[in-house]
Amino acid sequence: MEYMQREKISYRKAIYRALDRVLGSDEKVVFMGEDISEYGGAFGVSADLYRRYPSRVISTPISEGSVAGAAVGLSMTGYRVIVEIMFMDFITLAMDQIINHAANIHYMYGGQVSCPIVIRAPAGGYRGYGPSHSKTLEGLFLGIPGLKIVAPSTVQDAWGALISAIYDNNPVLFIEHKLLYNMEGEIDLDYKIGPIGRARIAREGADVTVVSHSYGTHLSMRAAQELSAQGIEAEVIDLVSLKPLDIGAVAASVEKTGRLVTVEEGDLSGGVGAEVVSRVVEDCLPYIDGRIVRVGKPDVPIPASIMAESRVLPGVDDIVDAAKRTLSWE
């Protein structure tokens, strides 16, 4: 299908188009997941792809572990595979195949073969879905060598990063925040698709560096606007890729601002912020000029009640407060 060169489309549509482009250009690409045929995918991403590529868009039984394992078998024998995990919470059922197999295989088999698999995982809360349908679990995967993790926040990056992930010869966890699906943005098909691993400066500022990814980037941008009204200019860095982590981009910003806030929706313990802060402290301690603050979810499950959930998940105010706290050592 031919698309317009530049167009305003939704995040959902950008992912659909990336899938369409790759499925349409290569017979050796397979897309698997639950309810991705007539139903069109739980979040409507796959839409009519099953009709256009009937043999390679495969609606599976509810068997995440073996679907991930089948993706390993397919990828070892010459296919590139995209697996949709309906809610990121369900990825726990596929952990063995992702961690012990897909991520290990290139190294442990001495480089004979690798597993080009993209695991697409709709993540995140703020929707009142409760503890098993709201999580962002990227923190669990940061310590898995052999795996890459991307969590784009813009329409353009969703399209570009998904194509990059599919072309990558390694397993890639691709995180899609559910609140981003309806967000619209401009897409340019000529956008230069680089390898996974670059952060993006979403907003420049001299006073404090705010590092985030996925939906957190949008919360951070709103916080930056409020801070600006109060005379504080935040530099917002959208990591895009969590593994590899573009610590160079973060360090360059912190060396300029001397202050750091990390923002994530996942648990603070062992999370993205914990990793970013550790590496910044290791690399740029002499430049730090104020308290470092991590914004994220305290270590509690996500309650179903919308009111309780909003108490637990980070909001714009939390980021504004955090940024102000970095301005001193108090």
Add this chain to the structure above:
Amino acid sequence: MRQKIKPVEAALAAAGALNVVEMYKKALTIRYFEEKVDWLFGRGKLGGTTHLCIGQEAVPVGVASALRADDYMVSTHRGHGHLIAKGGEPARIFAELLGKSEGYCKGRGGTQHLCVMGLNFLGTNGITGGGIPIATGAGLSIKLSGDDRVAVCFFGEGASNQGTFHESLNMASVWKLPVVYVCENNMYAMSTRFARISASDDVAARAGAYGIEAAIVDGMDALKVAELAGKVVGRVRAGGGPALIEAKTYRFCGHSKSDPRTYRTREEEEMWKGKDPIKRLAAAAAEFIPGSEIEGIKRGVLAMIEDAYDAAEKGSDSSTDAALDGVYAKREDIVPQGNIQSA
């Protein structure tokens, strides 16, 4: 240059003897390889652990006799025999166990992560039941490619209590995948007797729930395994959908290198040793070749295993510097079939 077939070999081939003699050689190779590994562990020459298949040789040898070189095979933690049956070279397997760079996986995988892509051998597997969905995916790959290969999936009876077993059999049946699931039922999941932890007497019975045809065979008799595998693989190759073979077998040794075998009696072990698959194959081969030749084969295989070990031991130790490399495949490292070149 065309090879001349000696009249005597031609006659043997016609009688099906060559196959029997080849199977005997293969089974003996596995037995002597495993005995050497056991000996090496006893002397502290190997690190980590190992799981030997002494006593179970008839299953890989019998199943492999029905396979083509381009068929896929997925193995288990007890996988040296599967790889040898698929054509793995003992010297390179020894090298892998010794952590040498010449090992199939450069010494990074070791005994439970032995993969040989050149033989379509998709790996031994350290996770019980971990290989079952991988073999299922290989079957899906074959189906999508539209050719007539099969994927063979070895697993133990213990793995039939894993979710992946049930999920995979269901998927393979729904999608009619060309996968032959081969259960090596050696009665003990590590130390736990199958009857004690399983609601069905046989693994084969479980296949019925997924509409998969299953058969039970004497896993101590390579010829019976070969006969059944020939039929089953033929049917799967012809597009008949997945199948399951349950081979009743027994490991003569412990589960791993440090197993006192307190969970079973010496009498039971002696009873099963009376069914030694190597002795049975030797007897079958003796129908076709003289006893002196049987002795010659034994000496030849033993010498080959010793030579293989000596060659492996002389290899280079996998460099500690390289231990940090190769975690990720580069874009140009591996170009799987159909790799898309650009967006």
